[in-house]
Amino acid sequence: MSETWAGLVSPLTLSILTTACVIAVVAGPFGTYDTMMWPTRLAYWGLVIGLGILIGGFVRAIKKTVCHSSHPAIFDIGASVMTSAALAPVIWFLRGAFDPVLSHTDLNIVSIGFNTLLIVAGIFVLRRQIGAEQPTSYWRRTRLSDVPVTRLHRRMSDWPDSEIMRLSANDHFVDVATPHGVETLRLRLSDAIAEMEPIEGVCTHRSHWVALRAIDRSERDAGKIYVVLRNGDRVPVSRKYRVRLEGVGLLERQDGAGQGG
Numbered sequence: 001m002s003e004t005w006a007g008l009v010s011p012l013t014l015s016i017l018t019t020a021c022v023i024a025v026v027a028g029p030f031g032t033y034d035t036m037m038w039p040t041r042l043a044y045w046g047l048v049i050g051l052g053i054l055i056g057g058f059v060r061a062i063k064k065t066v067c068h069s070s071h072p073a074i075f076d077i078g079a080s081v082m083t084s085a086a087l088a089p090v091i092w093f094l095r096g097a098f099d100p101v102l103s104h105t106d107l108n109i110v111s112i113g114f115n116t117l118l119i120v121a122g123i124f125v126l127r128r129q130i131g132a133e134q135p136t137s138y139w140r141r142t143r144l145s146d147v148p149v150t151r152l153h154r155r156m157s158d159w160p161d162s163e164i165m166r167l168s169a170n171d172h173f174v175d176v177a178t179p180h181g182v183e184t185l186r187l188r189l190s191d192a193i194a195e196m197e198p199i200e201g202v203c204t205h206r207s208h209w210v211a212l213r214a215i216d217r218s219e220r221d222a223g224k225i226y227v228v229l230r231n232g233d234r235v236p237v238s239r240k241y242r243v244r245l246e247g248v249g250l251l252e253r254q255d256g257a258g259q260g261g
Contacts, residue, residue, distance in 0.1 A: 060079055
């Protein structure tokens with residue numbers, strides 16, 4: 001909530017509120033220019049825009065607390081629907097109270113809700129595009145604070161500030177696994193591994209690389225060896241790379257290192 005309050009009283013938010021009110025009073029959208037004098041328009045749009053910002057901020061705070069690991073698109077859709085559902089009745093009430101021509105019976109709350117949803121959704125998308133939404137703020141809670149940002153992080157669009165746990169070759173692409181999901185990048189595995197510096201990791205297979213700190217344990221299944229990551233992923237260990245994992249203490253060293261796996 002402290003982050004939300006700081007955003008609501010920030011110079012950017014206050015400047016947006018002022019600019020939006022001026023534009024609304026001058027333009028008089030949705031017929032308000034024809035039915036309201038400018039002082040009434042100022043009071044009406046000031047309340048609508050101000051309450052819209054407050055409701056939107058409150059909804060964002062709830063979403064970040066309850067659904068902090070949501071994909072950005074899912075987050076924006078949910079926040080837009082929740083904000084519109086709460087704001088539409090407020091607009092319906094204020095319009096009927098301030099408009100000297102239209103009464104509440106003349107207003108269609110469904111139409112108001114639809115228009116509100118379109119505007120609110122556009123605002124959420126715009127905020128994310130200009131960087132005002134800062135999606136990393138809620139993913140950072142589940143990321144280890146001392147994990148450095150690598151060059152590979154800068155290529156990511158879905159979870160750009162999340163911990164990278166493993167890399168897996170996928171034809172001419174590489175799957176980048178995080179605690180929140182997998183993003184596929186057009187990149188060779190060898191180049192992706194090079195861009196993971198300075199994070200320590202090891203190849204477990206010619207098609208798999210894992211970050212050392214992401215490994216929870218190792219296990220055997222039907223004679224094959226796997227390392228299990230903290231997110232539950234099981235990554236196979238081939239005989240060629242098993243010695244390296246034994247060298248860093250991830251697997252017990254066995255006599256006859258060429259056996260199994």
